[in-house]
Amino acid sequence: MLDVHNLRTFYRADGGYVKAVDDVSFHLDEGEALGLAGESGCGKTTAALSIVRLLPSNASIMGGEVLYKGQDIVKMSGRKLRRIRWKEISIVFQGAMNALNPVKRIADQIAEPILLHEKVSKEDAFQRARKLVEFVGIDKARAKDYPHEFSGGMRQRVMIAMALACSPRLVILDEPTTALDVMTKTQIQELVKDLQKRLTLSTILITHDLSVIAETCEKVAIMYGGQLVEYADVVSIFEKPLHPYTSGLIRAFPNIYGSRELPLSIPGSPPDLLHPPDGCRFAPRCSMADKECSEAPPAKTVSGNHYVACWKR
Amino acid sequence: MSGTLIPFRRSLSQFWRVYSGSKKGVLGLILVLFFFAIAALAAYVSPFDPRLIDPGRTWLPPNSVNWFGTDWFGHDLFSQMIYGTQVSLIVGMFATLISIIVGTAIGLFSGYYSKMLGEFLERVIDFFLVIPYLPLMIVLVAIFEAMETPIPILWVIIFVVGITGWSGTARIIRSQVLTVKERQFVERARAVGAGDFRIMAKHILPNVFPLVFANAVLTVAGAVLAEVTLDFLGLGDVTTISWGMMLHFALSNSAVYRGAWWWIVPPGVAIILLVMGFTMIGYSIEEISNPRLRGRKA
Amino acid sequence: MPGDPARILIPRGHNVPLSLIARMREFYGLDKPLLTQLVSYVAQTLQLDLGYSFYYKAPVADVIAAWLPNTLLLVGISEVIAILLGFSTGAIAGWRRGKRFDIIATSFGLTTWSMPTFWLGIVLIMVFSVQLGIFPVGGVRTAEMAYANILQQIGDVGMHLILPVITLTLVSFAEYLMIMRNSLVDVMTEDFVLTARAKGLTEQQVLKSHVVPNALLPSVTTVAIAFGFIVGGALQTEIIFSYPGIGMLTYMAIEFRDYTLLQGLFFIDAVLVIIANFAADIIYTYIDPRVKFQ
Numbered sequence: 001m002l003d004v005h006n007l008r009t010f011y012r013a014d015g016g017y018v019k020a021v022d023d024v025s026f027h028l029d030e031g032e033a034l035g036l037a038g039e040s041g042c043g044k045t046t047a048a049l050s051i052v053r054l055l056p057s058n059a060s061i062m063g064g065e066v067l068y069k070g071q072d073i074v075k076m077s078g079r080k081l082r083r084i085r086w087k088e089i090s091i092v093f094q095g096a097m098n099a100l101n102p103v104k105r106i107a108d109q110i111a112e113p114i115l116l117h118e119k120v121s122k123e124d125a126f127q128r129a130r131k132l133v134e135f136v137g138i139d140k141a142r143a144k145d146y147p148h149e150f151s152g153g154m155r156q157r158v159m160i161a162m163a164l165a166c167s168p169r170l171v172i173l174d175e176p177t178t179a180l181d182v183m184t185k186t187q188i189q190e191l192v193k194d195l196q197k198r199l200t201l202s203t204i205l206i207t208h209d210l211s212v213i214a215e216t217c218e219k220v221a222i223m224y225g226g227q228l229v230e231y232a233d234v235v236s237i238f239e240k241p242l243h244p245y246t247s248g249l250i251r252a253f254p255n256i257y258g259s260r261e262l263p264l265s266i267p268g269s270p271p272d273l274l275h276p277p278d279g280c281r282f283a284p285r286c287s288m289a290d291k292e293c294s295e296a297p298p299a300k301t302v303s304g305n306h307y308v309a310c311w312k313r
Numbered sequence: 314m315s316g317t318l319i320p321f322r323r324s325l326s327q328f329w330r331v332y333s334g335s336k337k338g339v340l341g342l343i344l345v346l347f348f349f350a351i352a353a354l355a356a357y358v359s360p361f362d363p364r365l366i367d368p369g370r371t372w373l374p375p376n377s378v379n380w381f382g383t384d385w386f387g388h389d390l391f392s393q394m395i396y397g398t399q400v401s402l403i404v405g406m407f408a409t410l411i412s413i414i415v416g417t418a419i420g421l422f423s424g425y426y427s428k429m430l431g432e433f434l435e436r437v438i439d440f441f442l443v444i445p446y447l448p449l450m451i452v453l454v455a456i457f458e459a460m461e462t463p464i465p466i467l468w469v470i471i472f473v474v475g476i477t478g479w480s481g482t483a484r485i486i487r488s489q490v491l492t493v494k495e496r497q498f499v500e501r502a503r504a505v506g507a508g509d510f511r512i513m514a515k516h517i518l519p520n521v522f523p524l525v526f527a528n529a530v531l532t533v534a535g536a537v538l539a540e541v542t543l544d545f546l547g548l549g550d551v552t553t554i555s556w557g558m559m560l561h562f563a564l565s566n567s568a569v570y571r572g573a574w575w576w577i578v579p580p581g582v583a584i585i586l587l588v589m590g591f592t593m594i595g596y597s598i599e600e601i602s603n604p605r606l607r608g609r610k611a
Numbered sequence: 612m613p614g615d616p617a618r619i620l621i622p623r624g625h626n627v628p629l630s631l632i633a634r635m636r637e638f639y640g641l642d643k644p645l646l647t648q649l650v651s652y653v654a655q656t657l658q659l660d661l662g663y664s665f666y667y668k669a670p671v672a673d674v675i676a677a678w679l680p681n682t683l684l685l686v687g688i689s690e691v692i693a694i695l696l697g698f699s700t701g702a703i704a705g706w707r708r709g710k711r712f713d714i715i716a717t718s719f720g721l722t723t724w725s726m727p728t729f730w731l732g733i734v735l736i737m738v739f740s741v742q743l744g745i746f747p748v749g750g751v752r753t754a755e756m757a758y759a760n761i762l763q764q765i766g767d768v769g770m771h772l773i774l775p776v777i778t779l780t781l782v783s784f785a786e787y788l789m790i791m792r793n794s795l796v797d798v799m800t801e802d803f804v805l806t807a808r809a810k811g812l813t814e815q816q817v818l819k820s821h822v823v824p825n826a827l828l829p830s831v832t833t834v835a836i837a838f839g840f841i842v843g844g845a846l847q848t849e850i851i852f853s854y855p856g857i858g859m860l861t862y863m864a865i866e867f868r869d870y871t872l873l874q875g876l877f878f879i880d881a882v883l884v885i886i887a888n889f890a891a892d893i894i895y896t897y898i899d900p901r902v903k904f905q
Contacts, residue, residue, distance in 0.1 A: 054809055085811035099802040103824050103900055112820075113810040146900045442836055443884050447843030448861050448877065455865055534725070541727050542847065546862075560730065569737050577737065581730040588725035 007064035035217030100147035153184035225281035232306035341593025382575035400555035411475025416482025424490025441480040466550035523602035531595035556580040671875035682856030689779035697787025705795030720785035732851035835891035
């Protein structure tokens with residue numbers, strides 16, 4: 001359903017381009033749940049926003065294609081693109097952000113895309129909005145309230161309800177649980193899993209928190225320094241991480257059953273995407289790196305349905 | 314305190330780098346420096362003594378001798394324009410100095426002492442912010458004149474303009490103080506036993522500085538306009554050469570009906586350019602200190 | 612207040628017996644202690660008795676009431692136009708930040724804001740009244756003119772109003788332009804604007820539906836603060852155009868040391884300012900759901 005080929009999205013900066021997304025490719029089937037993981041600044045949000053071309057004015061897609069049901073979004077006209085937005089692909093932003101308009105009622109904001117994309121009466125649109133609010137576990141009567149009257153967790157639910165308004169085929173969730181406390185986090189995760197089951201939705205879940213991915217995703221793509229470094233199903237990623245960065249990420253999580261030691265963090269810091277190194281971008285921090293890794297960008301080797309971009313595997 | 318000097322100098326050069334990229338800021342700076350230069354070099358640049366009367370050459374439109382023409386007494390208007398720069402700049406700067414000092418003091422106290430005193434001062438600030446400034450200034454000048462003090466009128470004007478313009482600064486300082494007060498390092502400083510003034514000077518002021526500077530520059534713009542208006546209304550010293558006074562005499566001698574546009578337009582244009590210059594500088598500094606105004610997230 | 616009013620009323624140079632002065636002072640209550648004067652003034656004010664004007668030989672309240680409507684007309688029309696013009700231009704300028712419209716609009720606004728109000732008035736008179744003879748030079752109506760019907764009256768007053776309104780509007784609108792532009796630029800960086808775009812709304816829809824309603828919030832507060840400047844501008848405009856409003860009245864009251872009139876005028880100013888601020892507060896509670904009326 002969704003095919004991203006060699007996507008390149010750069011930001012214009014003083015002195016060149018910040019290569020936030022540099023040659024990223026992946027594939028998503030109907031009903032699949034993909035997790036896009038990586039640390040802050042690795043380009044995962046930029047990659048996801050590029051799918052619907054929701055980029056700020058200083059960023060642009062420099063190459064590659066984003067094929068949605070066969071059509072290339074990158075080359076699409078503005079009008080076609082706007083018709084796809086929300087109706088086919090919607091986004092759930094972090095509810096803790098100011099992602100909801102503070103001066104409009106929740107029902108208005110949920111009904112807005114419905115009225116935009118579908119020929120329904122205002123009555124019907126608001127009916128549906130109220131139903132969606134209920135669907136995500138909020139009392140229907142609160143649909144006429146304003147965003148500031150909700151807690152962070154509830155605003156996240158509202159964002160989810162809003163994203164489902166036009167029954168999209170794909171929902172992108174950008175750090176949906178990051179700013180929430182653990183209890184609420186679990187609730188939201190449960191909600192997402194529930195929705196994935198009930199509606200045949202494809203989801204792309206972006207996060208730096210591998211535990212969320214473990215709970216909710218089938219496939220995982222690990223990004224580092226603007227590039228895709230490993231891709232596999234969720235079980236393989238956790239049981240047999242092939243890329244040293246992935247294993248580093250997993251090791252960095254304290255294991256409740258493991259020994260009582262400080263988790264190992266990955267030494268060093270992420271690469272400067274304005275002037276990224278020539279070879280493997282993880283090489284400076286990798287314990288297995290050698291001359292081979294600093295020469296050419298690594299090819300992706302295949303092990304079954306498990307892709308990894310590393311010379312050493 | 315030497316620890317604060319070096320980063321200050323570095324941030325100054327950093328600031329200049331950004332500032333010089335702003336077209337608005339550079340243009341404003343050029344305008345202002347231009348007028349400062351003229352004011353300083355007035356004696357050398359001016360072709361005639363501005364007070365020189367020439368009864369044979371009155372009401373002349375611009376010509377090869379009098380580039381801006383002459384007025385009803387035969388004064389060379391070009392020379393008057395040049396000397397007029399001095400008054401505008403002097404009053405503008407000194408009045409602003411008063412406004413800033415008063416405004417900063419009141420703003421600091423109002424923000425820092427949040428209980429009774431702070432609340433009361435806030436009301437005072439708001440009150441002075443909204444009362445019509447022009448009638449107030451006129452009345453104050455009238456009071457001074459009636460008191461027949463020996464203080465030269467120029468300083469009266471400076472004082473009056475300064476004393477009516479402090480509320481904008483006070484408001485900004487107050488809100489900044491309130492914000493900074495919340496921050497932790499002030500708590501820590503107090504825990505260590507630092508006195509109130511020390512905290513204010515060392516911690517709050519440096520953070521507040523860029524905004525205050527922007528506000529100060531904008532205040533100068535306002536002060537120049539105020540001074541011009543007061544002079545025009547005849548409240549200033551009628552013996553001084555200032556743009557406002559030029560317009561005052563123009564109007565009282567029916568320059569409008571005699572079509573003497575050369576007496577009316579140049580002073581106005583000069584005022585516009587000077588005020589614009591300061592305003593542009595002020596806006597630039599504001600934009601730089603507040604990243605959101607540049608359209609990007611902070 | 613300096614300048615014994617009793618002395619001023621009496622033409623200079625005449626030798627007046629002290630007893631007459633004393634009696635005048637008694638009439639105007641000037642002989643009572645200052646505090647008593649203040650208290651009785653406040654009491655009178657609350658009963659809407661603003662005292663008696665020295666110069667006009669009429670109750671202050673009457674004098675002001677006669678002149679106030681003209682000012683309300685002038686300021687009302689000017690400010691409404693200035694706000695509409697300023698806000699709409701500012702919104703577009705902010706939306707097209709850095710582009711040609713923004714640069715032209717802000718430069719123009721900057722120029723008119725930097726103009727002394729009285730100077731603009733003078734220039735307009737020079738061009739349109741004296742040289743071209745299109746508009747009358749001052750006042751609010753043609754003297755001694757009998758109106759055949761209401762339309763003629765509106766037409767005559769209208770002609771007199773055009774130049775003063777243009778003057779006041781041009782100088783005020785820049786402030787509104789800048790505040791709307793800046794708050795718009797601010798709002799555009801907010802996350803909900805991204806959400807709105809993600810929904811598939813056109814840029815125009817995003818602007819109208821999401822950006823402007825939020826940008827209005829700080830703009831409304833500024834309007835109230837701008838009021839102090841408006842009065843100053845109105846004063847200058849009225850003086851230049853000999854427009855019979857309370858600005859002109861204030862000027863004359865100062866000229867002739869008519870203190871009771873002046874006090875009354877300041878009082879009215881204060882009242883108007885309070886009303887304006889109050890109105891702004893109420894409007895604000897309507898447009899921002901986060902704020903409840905207190």
